[in-house]
Amino acid sequence: MEAAAALGAAAAPEEGRGEEEAAEWAWSWGAGTDGQLGNGGFDDHHLPQPLLLPIRCRGRVSLVAGGGAHAIALTSAGEVFTWGRGTHGQLGHGNLDNVPHPKFVKFLENHIVTCVSAGWNHSGFATDSGQLFMCGDGSFGQLGTGDNHSRSLPFEVAYFTSRHVEKLALGMRHSLVLLKDNSVCGFGSARRGQVGKCTSRNEKSHNVPRIIDGFGDVKIVNIYANGDHSAALDEYGHLYIWGRALIGQHDNDQPWSVFPSLSISQVALGWHHALLLSGGELFTIGVYRHQKCDHPVPGNVVGQQSKTSATSSSHDGSSSVSTLEKVPCIDGEEVVQIASGTEHSALVTGSGSVFTWGWGEHGQLGLGDTSDQVVPQRVNLTVSPGSRGIYCGSGFTIAVDLA
Numbered sequence: 001m002e003a004a005a006a007l008g009a010a011a012a013p014e015e016g017r018g019e020e021e022a023a024e025w026a027w028s029w030g031a032g033t034d035g036q037l038g039n040g041g042f043d044d045h046h047l048p049q050p051l052l053l054p055i056r057c058r059g060r061v062s063l064v065a066g067g068g069a070h071a072i073a074l075t076s077a078g079e080v081f082t083w084g085r086g087t088h089g090q091l092g093h094g095n096l097d098n099v100p101h102p103k104f105v106k107f108l109e110n111h112i113v114t115c116v117s118a119g120w121n122h123s124g125f126a127t128d129s130g131q132l133f134m135c136g137d138g139s140f141g142q143l144g145t146g147d148n149h150s151r152s153l154p155f156e157v158a159y160f161t162s163r164h165v166e167k168l169a170l171g172m173r174h175s176l177v178l179l180k181d182n183s184v185c186g187f188g189s190a191r192r193g194q195v196g197k198c199t200s201r202n203e204k205s206h207n208v209p210r211i212i213d214g215f216g217d218v219k220i221v222n223i224y225a226n227g228d229h230s231a232a233l234d235e236y237g238h239l240y241i242w243g244r245a246l247i248g249q250h251d252n253d254q255p256w257s258v259f260p261s262l263s264i265s266q267v268a269l270g271w272h273h274a275l276l277l278s279g280g281e282l283f284t285i286g287v288y289r290h291q292k293c294d295h296p297v298p299g300n301v302v303g304q305q306s307k308t309s310a311t312s313s314s315h316d317g318s319s320s321v322s323t324l325e326k327v328p329c330i331d332g333e334e335v336v337q338i339a340s341g342t343e344h345s346a347l348v349t350g351s352g353s354v355f356t357w358g359w360g361e362h363g364q365l366g367l368g369d370t371s372d373q374v375v376p377q378r379v380n381l382t383v384s385p386g387s388r389g390i391y392c393g394s395g396f397t398i399a400v401d402l403a
Helices: 002-017
Strands: 026-030 045-050 061-066 070-075 080-084 099-104 113-118 122-127 132-136 151-156 165-170 174-179 184-189 205-211 220-226 229-234 239-243 252-258 264-269 273-278 281-286 306-313 319-327 335-340 344-349 354-358 373-378 388-392 396-401
Touching: 061 388, 061 396, 070 113, 070 122, 070 396, 122 165, 122 174, 174 220, 174 229, 220 264, 229 264, 264 335, 273 335, 273 344, 344 388, 344 396
Parallel strands: 061 113, 113 165, 165 220, 335 388
Antiparallel strands: 026 045, 026 396, 061 070, 070 080, 080 099, 113 122, 122 132, 132 151, 165 174, 174 184, 184 205, 220 229, 229 239, 239 252, 264 273, 273 281, 281 319, 306 319, 335 344, 344 354, 354 373, 388 396
16 A cells, blocks of 8 residues: 555655644553553653654544553554554554654555554554454464464464454453454353353363354444453444453353433443443443542532443343443533443543543543543543544543544
């Protein structure tokens, strides 16, 4: 792809020229000791800082994926940039270096990448031709290459050569893939059931992709992963979860249909909680481990969450009662996007306002301190006239104006 080749050759000078303008359209905050904030440094920041994406990417970023301490940006032209921790090769640059600024992944310059995802220390890239490339930590088989080796350059997963990968989602040490034929595959750590049913109790991981059964005849339209959790949405907005227990106390190694009365449009998974967006209403399930919070700042607070109970029914007819935490309206604005890190959450409203809550130890809430918060609070960013994306890594947050 000629545009990508030109970008690779000019990446370094464009990054430098883009610093001042980047403050107007791309930001990051939170944990930064591995360079994951992409601002050229290795420090935590408690307030939004310029994210140094090249100027030519302005209005062209379609997705950012946050991992344990690295991030991936995908543009509408199919170009990929990575930055942050590279100690397992997860940045795809052929080395193990940490990189504190977005760097073009030259290995993928002849491919049009359509989907990216970041795990704790591994990365995945799907192309328009249905190929899947993986790199980073492979010690649990999460690269799907048939071995447990790590790789510092994107490596095509042979299992999918004759199949067409539509989407992918990476958890802490596992990976999910949605194929064009509606199959969902999983590989990597299997200890909590996150990659589907194991044939024996002794199976702790799978380094070759395997199909996850249990969806019936419904069409799956999206998949999600974080921590040891896995989830999928079907065409009717029904949610399926498996892996480490988010509801009840027992792990599940098969997809489990939950909250059938909700038509869910978006899902964001954390390590112990999840966000669900349904009909303009935002719900949380699970728990936050960091609940000791300072008093909210007047004027920034959304309001206290209200609790409602909902019954979730599984594929085999059993049921479990779980509490949905309903997040009230954000100053009367519609919630248009949600995101979760390990223990913090973020959202964007229709006007481009950003709110965060949850764990704040590294400043990942962007409120100027390290306090935890139990209700959404507004981050001081200029209101975007167009659409704005919000994305979370483990202990950091990224906001990008998309148009």
